[in-house]
Amino acid sequence: MRFAGSVIKTKAAVxxxxxxxxxxxxxxxALGLGIGTAPAYATSTQPAVAVVAHFQQTLITVMKKxxxxxxxxxxxxxxxxxxxxxxxxxxxxxxxxxxxxxxxxASKAAFVAVFTQLTVATYATxxxxxxxxxxxETGAHVxxxxxxxxxxxxxxxxxxxxxxxxxxxxSGSQWKIINIVxxxxxxxxxxxxxxxxxxxxxxxxxxxxxLKKKVAQLSRxxxxx
Amino acid sequence: xxxxxxxxxxxxxxxxxLCLVAALLLAGCATxxxxxxxxxxxxxMNRRFAVFNRTADRYVMAPVAHTYIxxxxxxxxxxxxxxxxxxxxxxxxxxxxxxxxxRQSASDIGRFVVNSTVGMLGxxxxxxxxxxxxxxxxxxxxxxHWGVGQGPYLVxxxxxxxxxxxxxxxxxxxxxxxxxxxxxxxFTAPLAVLDVINTRANANASLRYVHENAVDAYVFTRSAYLxxxxxxxxxxxxxxxxxxxxMLPPMTAPTGPPAPAQPVPPDHHHTKAxxxxxxxxxxx
Numbered sequence: 200m201r202f203a204g205s206v207i208k209t210k211a212a213v214x215x216x217x218x219x220x221x222x223x224x225x226x227x228x229a230l231g232l233g234i235g236t237a238p239a240y241a242t243s244t245q246p247a248v249a250v251v252a253h254f255q256q257t258l259i260t261v262m263k264k265x266x267x268x269x270x271x272x273x274x275x276x277x278x279x280x281x282x283x284x285x286x287x288x289x290x291x292x293x294x295x296x297x298x299x300x301x302x303x304x305a306s307k308a309a310f311v312a313v314f315t316q317l318t319v320a321t322y323a324t325x326x327x328x329x330x331x332x333x334x335x336e337t338g339a340h341v342x343x344x345x346x347x348x349x350x351x352x353x354x355x356x357x358x359x360x361x362x363x364x365x366x367x368x369x370s371g372s373q374w375k376i377i378n379i380v381x382x383x384x385x386x387x388x389x390x391x392x393x394x395x396x397x398x399x400x401x402x403x404x405x406x407x408x409x410l411k412k413k414v415a416q417l418s419r420x421x422x423x424x
Numbered sequence: 425x426x427x428x429x430x431x432x433x434x435x436x437x438x439x440x441x442l443c444l445v446a447a448l449l450l451a452g453c454a455t456x457x458x459x460x461x462x463x464x465x466x467x468x469m470n471r472r473f474a475v476f477n478r479t480a481d482r483y484v485m486a487p488v489a490h491t492y493i494x495x496x497x498x499x500x501x502x503x504x505x506x507x508x509x510x511x512x513x514x515x516x517x518x519x520x521x522x523x524x525x526x527r528q529s530a531s532d533i534g535r536f537v538v539n540s541t542v543g544m545l546g547x548x549x550x551x552x553x554x555x556x557x558x559x560x561x562x563x564x565x566x567x568x569h570w571g572v573g574q575g576p577y578l579v580x581x582x583x584x585x586x587x588x589x590x591x592x593x594x595x596x597x598x599x600x601x602x603x604x605x606x607x608x609x610x611f612t613a614p615l616a617v618l619d620v621i622n623t624r625a626n627a628n629a630s631l632r633y634v635h636e637n638a639v640d641a642y643v644f645t646r647s648a649y650l651x652x653x654x655x656x657x658x659x660x661x662x663x664x665x666x667x668x669x670x671m672l673p674p675m676t677a678p679t680g681p682p683a684p685a686q687p688v689p690p691d692h693h694h695t696k697a698x699x700x701x702x703x704x705x706x707x708x
Binding site for chain 1: 552633636637638639640643644646647648651652654655656658660661662664667668670
C-alpha cells in the first residue's frame with residue numbers, strides 16, 4: 200500500500216494537537232516512510248466540480264427514465280458512471296478501518312467487488328423516479344490536504360431536499376469522489392461504523408455474506424421495479 | 425380555577441425542565457469527553473430499547489401508518505403535516521431567542537403568524553411562498569449552542585434515538601406546542617394520536633432506507649442520528665474543518681472479544697491509526 204505525503208496525517212494532528220510539533224511530527228513521519236514526492240495540492244476546483252456535475256447529470260437522466268429502464272437498466276447505466284466518478288477501492292478500504300491491512304488479497308478483491316455492486320445497486324434503488332429534482336452546485340473549496348470539497352443541493356418544487364457535499368481526491372489522472380456527506384451524514388463514516396462492528400462481532404466472512412445478501416435484496420424484482 | 429390549572433402545569437413543567445437542565449449540565453460535563461470517548465456508554469440498555477421500538481413499530485405503528493397512507497389522500501396528509509409543524513413552531517421561535525438568533529426569530533414569528541392566519545391554522549405553508557423559510561431549532565440545539573456537552577447516546581422507548589443533552593426537548597416541545605394550551609383533552613388527544621401516526625407515515629421512506637441498506641441497523645441509526653444532529657446544530661452548514669475530518673473517521677482500535685470467524689490480529693493495536701491510505705495522489 201502506498202502512502203503519499205499529502206495524505207499522511209495522524210489522528211492527533213487532525214483532531215487535537217494542531218501545533219507546530221504535530222506538523223513536524225507529520226513531516227518526520229512522511230520522511231521516515233521515504234516519501235519525498237510533492238503533495239498533489241489542487242490548484243483549481245474546476246476538474247473536481249466537473250466530475251460531480253457529470254455524475255449528477257447521469258443521475259437526473261436515470262431518474263427521468265427510471266420506469267422504462269427498470270432496476271436492471273438503471274444499474275447498467277449507473278455502473279460505468281459510478282466507476283468513473285468514485286474511487287470505490289479507496290472507499291472500500293477506508294470502510295474496513297484497521298481490519299483492511301489484515302485481509303488477504305483475495306478477501307480484499309472479494310470485498311471491493313461486492314462493495315462496488317452494493318454501491319451501484321443502492322444508487323439504482325434510490326434514484327428510481329423523477330419529480331422535478333434539480334442538483335445545484337453551491338460552492339467548491341480546496342481543503343488542507345489538497346482534496347476538493349464540492350457543495351451541492353438537491354431541490355424539488357423550489358425546496359432544498361438535501362445538502363450533498365462531495366469530497367474528491369486525485370486518482371491517477373482523474374479526480375474521484377471519496378466521500379459523500381448528505382445532510383451532515385458521512386457515507387464513509389456510516390459504513391465504516393457498521394462494517395467494523397460486524398467484523399468485530401461476527402468476522403469478515405459474515406460481513407461479506409451480509410453485503411451479498413443486501414445486493415440480492417436490492418436487486419429483487421419487488422424492490423427493483 | 426380554569427386559569428390556574430394551565431399556570432400550575434406550566435410551573436410544574438418549568439420546574440422539571442430546570443431540574444433536567446441542571447442534571448444535564450453536570451452529566452454533559454461528565455460524559456462528553458469521557459473515558460474512551462465512547463458516545464454510547466449505555467449501549468446494552470439502548471440496544472434493548474431499540475429492539476423494543478423495532479418490534480412495536482413492526483407490529484403496531486408500521487401497519488397503522490401503511491393503512492393511513494392508503495386511506496388518507498396525499499394533499500390531506502401534507503396539510504396535516506403543515507398543521508402539526510405550525511402548532512409546534514413556537515418551540516422554534518423560543519429556541520431562536522434563547523440562542524440569540526434575533527433576526528431568525530423575527531422571521532420565524534412572521535412565518536408562524538402568516539401560516540396561522542392566511543395559511544388557515546397552518547394547514548397550508550403560505551409563508552414559504554413569501555420567503556419565510558422554515559428553520560429547525562430545539563432545546564437540545566440551544567443547549568449545544570450554550571456549550572453543553574452532547575452526553576451519552578440514548579434510545580428511548582416509543583421515542584427512538586436521542587442524546588442526554590436533547591432530553592429536555594421532550595418537555596419543552598410539549599409546553600411550546602399550541603395544542604398544550606387548548607385545555608381540552610377530548611380535542612388534543614385525537615390530534616396527538618393523528619400527529620404520531622402522521623409523523624410515522626412521513627418517516628416511512630427513511631425507515632425503509634435503513635431497513636434496506638443498514639448492515640447493522642442499531643449502529644447505522646446511531647451514527648446517522650448523531651452526525652445529523654451535529655449538522656443541525658451547525659445550522660445546516662458544517663464547518664470545512666469538520667467535513668475534512670470526516671475523511672478520517674475515528675480509528676479507535678476494536679474492543680471486546682474477537683469474533684471467532686475473524687480473529688483480531690495480534691498487532692491491531694499497533695496499526696497506523698489515523699493514517700489515511702493513499703487514494704492515489706498523482707496530480708490529475
